[in-house]
Amino acid sequence: GAVVSQHPSWVICKSGTSVKIECRSLDFQATTMFWYRQFPKQSLMLMATSNEGSKATYEQGVEKDKFLINHASLTLSTLTVTSAHPEDSSFYICSATLAAYEQYFGPGTRLTVT
């Protein structure tokens, strides 16, 4: 089946620094990818839609200047958390669209900001 990877799987950074998370579709091309955030024991919250070759579309309430998304190729989308603060600590998950109703999810990246 289709595989989506994320790197790193976990990261610790200091408050005020930036951190980049990569999402790759390993065996298919994805013009559209999605970024979610998951808090402990809570559902996944959609943050943004990442479109290859164009600007990302952010959900209401998501700070686009804090969460920078780049979809530079058909197999790679990146999420950069800028000037990270402890409240940005979370589990970040990406998904990629293979076909209609076929979403493949990455295993997630745990971000801890100290």
Place this chain on the structure above:
Amino acid sequence: GDSVTQMEGPVTLSEEAFLTINCTYTATGYPSLFWYVQYPGEGLQLLLKATKADDKGSNKGFEATYRKETTSFHLEKGSVQVSDSAVYFCALDRGSTLGRLYFGRGTQLTVWP
């Protein structure tokens, strides 16, 4: 706005027991509905889906029927196995862009031998 309300867990069952995880939704229009499963250390995987009212999705012994009149999509399995232990998420597709999913809170299922 759109929302998904999912039965709170955790749910603990003995092997071969009957499973029901309730899911109801609120949405404008006619969303598509999904159940995803997350095994420990793995990404979410699509378990089953239904794209219109009265559709029944099924996979690996799990079933769910899209009930428009009750706005529900309850997950059922007649006989659970230890290997079914995972977190189950109900989700709806918001429709404007396929893949923009709105998730319930997830239900942790543990099956004991």
